Amino acid sequence: SEEKSLNFIEEIVENDLNSGKYETLVTRFPPEPNGYLHIGHAKAICLNFGLTQKYGGYTNLRFDDTNPVTEKTEYVNSQQEDIKWLGFNWKNELYASDYFDELYSFAVKLIEKGLAYVDESSADEIAALKGTPTEPGKDSPYRNRSIEENLDIFTRMKNGEFADGDYILRAKIDMTSTNMLMRDPIIYRIKHAEHHRTGNKWCIYPMYDFAHGQSDSIENITHSICTLEYVSHRELYDWFIEKLEIFPSKQYEFARLNLTSTVMSKRKLLQLVNENLVNGWDDPRMPTISGLRRRGFTPKSIREFCERIGIAKRENLIELSLLEFCIREDLNKSANRVMAVLDPIKLIITNYEKGTEDLIGENNPEAEDGGGTRVIPFSKELWIEREDFMEVPAKKWFRLAPGANVRLKFAYIVKCEDFVKDENGNVTEVHCTYIPESKSGNDTSGINVKGTIHWVSAPHAKTAEIRLYDRLFTSETPDAEEGDFKDYLNAESLTVLPNAYIEPALADADLESRYQFIRKGYFCLDRDSTADKLVFNRTVTLKDTFKK
Ligand code: ATP
Ligand code: MG
Ligand code: MG
Numbered sequence: 001s002e003e004k005s006l007n008f009i010e011e012i013v014e015n016d017l018n019s020g021k022y023e024t025l026v027t028r029f030p031p032e033p034n035g036y037l038h039i040g041h042a043k044a045i046c047l048n049f050g051l052t053q054k055y056g057g058y059t060n061l062r063f064d065d066t067n068p069v070t071e072k073t074e075y076v077n078s079q080q081e082d083i084k085w086l087g088f089n090w091k092n093e094l095y096a097s098d099y100f101d102e103l104y105s106f107a108v109k110l111i112e113k114g115l116a117y118v119d120e121s122s123a124d125e126i127a128a129l130k131g132t133p134t135e136p137g138k139d140s141p142y143r144n145r146s147i148e149e150n151l152d153i154f155t156r157m158k159n160g161e162f163a164d165g166d167y168i169l170r171a172k173i174d175m176t177s178t179n180m181l182m183r184d185p186i187i188y189r190i191k192h193a194e195h196h197r198t199g200n201k202w203c204i205y206p207m208y209d210f211a212h213g214q215s216d217s218i219e220n221i222t223h224s225i226c227t228l229e230y231v232s233h234r235e236l237y238d239w240f241i242e243k244l245e246i247f248p249s250k251q252y253e254f255a256r257l258n259l260t261s262t263v264m265s266k267r268k269l270l271q272l273v274n275e276n277l278v279n280g281w282d283d284p285r286m287p288t289i290s291g292l293r294r295r296g297f298t299p300k301s302i303r304e305f306c307e308r309i310g311i312a313k314r315e316n317l318i319e320l321s322l323l324e325f326c327i328r329e330d331l332n333k334s335a336n337r338v339m340a341v342l343d344p345i346k347l348i349i350t351n352y353e354k355g356t357e358d359l360i361g362e363n364n365p366e367a368e369d370g371g372g373t374r375v376i377p378f379s380k381e382l383w384i385e386r387e388d389f390m391e392v393p394a395k396k397w398f399r400l401a402p403g404a405n406v407r408l409k410f411a412y413i414v415k416c417e418d419f420v421k422d423e424n425g426n427v428t429e430v431h432c433t434y435i436p437e438s439k440s441g442n443d444t445s446g447i448n449v450k451g452t453i454h455w456v457s458a459p460h461a462k463t464a465e466i467r468l469y470d471r472l473f474t475s476e477t478p479d480a481e482e483g484d485f486k487d488y489l490n491a492e493s494l495t496v497l498p499n500a501y502i503e504p505a506l507a508d509a510d511l512e513s514r515y516q517f518i519r520k521g522y523f524c525l526d527r528d529s530t531a532d533k534l535v536f537n538r539t540v541t542l543k544d545t546f547k548k
Pocket of ligand 1: 225
């Protein structure tokens with residue numbers, strides 16, 4: 001097989017292991033439990049877990065739960081479920097909140113070293129002294145408070161003596177740094193809020209920059225991989241580790257996944273959920289892992305997608321059609337072919353008098369093991385697609401029309417003799433005769449037909465609701481459009497077909513089963529299904545629109 005070239009992070013890891021800089025590779029996936037994971041997170045998951053699968057060592061799952069207001073246990077649980085479903089296992093389940101005591105003592109240590117101070121300026125005053133990227137900032141009037149006084153106020157902040165916003169703790173670095181993040185960044189703030197794990201134990205919480213690198217260090221993370229927005233945070237990351245004299249974790253940045261026709265920030269996805277613009281986090285139109293799962297994507301197809309997009313140092317925009325290409329490739333090999341009629345009209349075979357005939361259908365000609373066969377009942381009355389009949393046929397029409405022949409898949413050639421319309425002019429029945437010598441696999445009729453259509457035997461059919469999906473947004477880049485991203489939602493992203501007919505074999509479908517509905521696409525059972533009503537989601541159409 002073809003040797004794949006290493007991505008730049010693999011190169012760094014190989015060098016560090018070969019040089020003996022580290023003996024064991026340790027990575028982490030650090031989601032904030034403030035929403036469900038999305039396909040962008042899948043990229044980071046595949047990268048972090050993929051590295052330790054390849055090079056040994058292990059990956060921690062660390063919940064970055066330092067913001068009590070937005071975090072919930074529901075999200076912790078869903079994030080774990082999604083990572084496992086993708087096929088990865090973490091070594092340790094950890095929480096940044098477990099380090100609150102340690103992080104607090106790190107802050108005390110900085111104060112004691114004269115490297116942090118308590119500021120009581122207002123937010124506006126702090127902003128005014130911050131400067132701009134081209135103009136240096138100015139020192140806060142509280143910057144030279146004594147170590148004793150800093151320790152005293154910081155202790156009282158922790159003890160709950162003050163209100164939100166009265167004081168903050170800042171690192172004492174350099175108000176003239178060209179890196180704005182080095183201009184005495186805030187490291188602790190007062191927030192009287194209940195935390196999903198620590199309850200009301202704390203009323204001060206560390207800022208992201210003060211929690212993340214130190215958490216990495218506490219866990220002996222060797223390669224802390226994050227997205228490009230954090231490039232400018234690296235200097236601060238290294239500064240804390242150096243001044244605290246703790247394990248030297250290193251941060252590396254890669255380009256985040258951007259995907260067309262969707263949005264991927266948890267904050268925006270939460271808006272869609274809260275405003276009922278979709279049916280929950282796992283709505284099959286959502287780019288969440290749970291939405292993709294419900295839509296019928298397989299873990300393998302998502303891992304394959306992440307492999308194909310690769311790891312780069314520059315931002316780019318990936319076409320949604322590449323994701324669809326990956327699921328189509330997987331399902332083409334694994335999904336059984338079955339027949340379902342989504343928009344039915346009756347086809348009556350006037351000369352068929354055999355009652356029920358059991359035909360044999362091939363399950364999957366693409367499967368490596370041949371896929372096996374199943375029994376498909378055939379009878380005088382069938383359901384066919386409305387769109388497979390034309391009263392006045394167009395040019396090059398090879399399907400049903402008055403006088404035309406067509407093959408019924410796995411069955412016989414039929415000839416259209418007549419049709420019936422209702423009072424609104426809609427065709428309701430097509431009457432045909434069949435050619436007994438034309439049975440599939442045993443055809444001695446000598447008749448050639450160009451069209452083959454699918455069908456379901458009417459007395460044997462099960463009814464189903466079918467849900468078809470289209471892009472969630474009409475814009476390829478809803479984030480970049482003028483105005484609100486929600487203005488670009490696609491009003492036609494969901495089409496419900498309430499009265500479809502499916503072959504009886506589909507009554508056994510479970511939530512893990514994937515099917516190709518012949519000529520209609522790949523489908524899976526939806527969890528809304530009941531004993532009386534099966535519901536199927538279309539995962540993806542058959543047609544490949546991805547330009548390779
Ligand atoms: P969002 O706002 O979209 O949820 P986030 O970065 O705030 O993104 P986190 O829960 O903090 O979400 O992310 C956990 C990990 O997943 C981080 O290491 C982050 O870099 C990574 N990640 C998030 N979004 C993407 C993306 N679109 N592509 C690649 N990695 C991502
Ligand atoms: Mg984050
Ligand atoms: Mg976020």
